[in-house]
Amino acid sequence: MGATVIKSVRLFDGNEVYPTSTVTFDGESGTIISVDTSSSGADVPQDAEVIDGSGHTLLPGLIDAHVHVHALHLPHDADHSQVLRMPLRCGVTTICDMHSDPETIHKFRADIKDEVAHVRKSNGKVTLSDLKSSLYGATIEGGWPKPIVLAHDPTEELKAIVKTWPSLTPETATDFIASHKSDGADYIKLMQENCCSLALPTNSIPVASLELQTSVVKAAHDAGLLVVGHATSRESTEIVLKSGANGLTHTFIDQSPTEDIVPLYKENNAFVIPTLVILSSLTNELQDLREKFAEIASSKFGIDDFTKQNMVEYLGMKAPQCSIEHAYETIRMCRKHGVDVIAGTDSAGGLKGSGVGPSLWMELGLYVSECGMSVVEALKAATSVTARRFSFNDRGVVEKGRRADLVLVKGNPTERLEDLWEGGIAGVWKQGLRAV
Structure with a gap:
């Protein structure tokens, strides 16, 4: 089971909001491999599933x-x-x-x-x-x-x-x-x-x-x-x-x-x-x-x-x-x-x-x-x-080494909370494993 990479995504890491980030996690270990909050992006592991997070926000579970x-x-x-x-x-x-x-x-x-x-x-x-x-x-x-x-x-x-x-x-x-x-x-x-x-x-x-x-x-x-x-x-x-x-x-x-x-x-x-x-x-x-x-x-x-x-x-x-x-x-x-x-x-x-x-x-x-x-x-x-x-x-934060419990939301629920239920949830992962 390979890694998953969510790139170009707005990130709320449990404490701060970052406008453009790349988060890499692994379903085998169930943990977050890396979090890059720079605009340059991060290296993508070979055979990783890559998800374009543009227009979305990634939250801790x-x-x-x-x-x-x-x-x-x-x-x-x-x-x-x-x-x-x-x-x-x-x-x-x-x-x-x-x-x-x-x-x-x-x-x-x-x-x-x-x-x-x-x-x-x-x-x-x-x-x-x-x-x-x-x-x-x-x-x-x-x-x-x-x-x-x-x-x-x-x-x-x-x-x-x-x-x-x-x-x-x-x-x-x-x-x-x-x-x-x-x-x-x-x-x-x-x-x-x-x-x-x-x-x-x-x-x-x-x-x-x-x-x-x-x-x-x-x-x-x-x-x-x-x-x-x-x-x-x-x-x-x-x-x-x-x-x-x-x-x-x-x-x-x-x-x-x-x-x-x-x-x-x-x-x-x-x-x-x-x-x-x-x-x-x-x-x-x-x-x-x-x-x-x-x-x-x-x-x-x-x-x-x-x-x-x-x-x-x-x-x-x-x-x-x-x-x-x-x-x-x-x-x-x-x-x-x-x-x-x-x-x-x-x-x-x-x-x-x-x-x-x-x-x-x-x-x-x-x-x-x-x-x-x-x-x-x-x-x-x-x-x-x-x-x-x-x-x-x-858990509770998006950080290297933590559980990959993550929620990908359409829109920006860090400014408009209603996006959680109106924009809709585009993806949920528990221990790096896809749920939704």
Whole structure:
């Protein structure tokens, strides 16, 4: 399998934009061989496939830092593999699962590995995004998200599944971390939900204590694992930050932010994954955008009726005081004070108001239109910033020796983000292997 050369292409390398570049990569090693940002061009290896990138922009593969790949929301006859197939077609080469059963994760990881090996021999195309995961979150007895999952469809089968989820205490935190690390967890996910932001009575389900969360964070950090936490209210956000976690997997929607939240982020150097897509589904806002991206996904990918309908529906579970505007305000404040913002959607197969892949396009658009980000800053949030903060040191930037996870886009999405979905994706490569 020879090298591929993309020449005369505008390059966003994850940090800077270069007007004319040549990038050479190899599907056998899966890495980038060279990056030449001069106008003179680079030497072309013998037998290389040469692609003229004129009028196009080359980006690092996008990363969605909050996805769920379990099948809990899907019909029994659904194609479960679409949670990895559709994002790759959207230029999302890595997805970060934030609570799924180990069996599903192990199966998908085996499928991904087998597919890469097969494509290297057959010269075909890859179809599955790469997968990082927390495995199960650090759930407690009766706590989030157990009740909400059971409320959706309380079958005996589902009750049996939920019963296998962790029921942590401070005393079992160290064993939980050791087991997760040995089972292949890439990071640890906390669950801190007091229902303040939901159409449920506050504290109507068991809530994890600061003592427990601190125990989990300490054990994880001692084991060299990063920790992120679910929280949709201001109070729950404070508990996650006070526990020492490295980041939040949502921002809060129950109130406007005040400046005193900033020192809590700063003390841990914590980041935030806004998940505006799913929060707006929770609050039943931005219906026009959900319909827009469902239509785009339908026209580009021919998604089935269930997936399209699911993308335009909404969760509609908010408490009266909640608004997506609170989330916008918080992200604006975080940016102002230098808190890293990482792109993530909380999308999942069958989760109302989301579609794994197209939802990241919507998420990035909201960063620009509502949160004050420049287009390049939004792209960084889905590439280099995520890779840096999660210590994914092999991806997220276009640089010699890194994974050849690349997206070729018609037009200039570094100035007009809409080119990602309107101009269209002309090519996707994962580990140097062609996908689209």
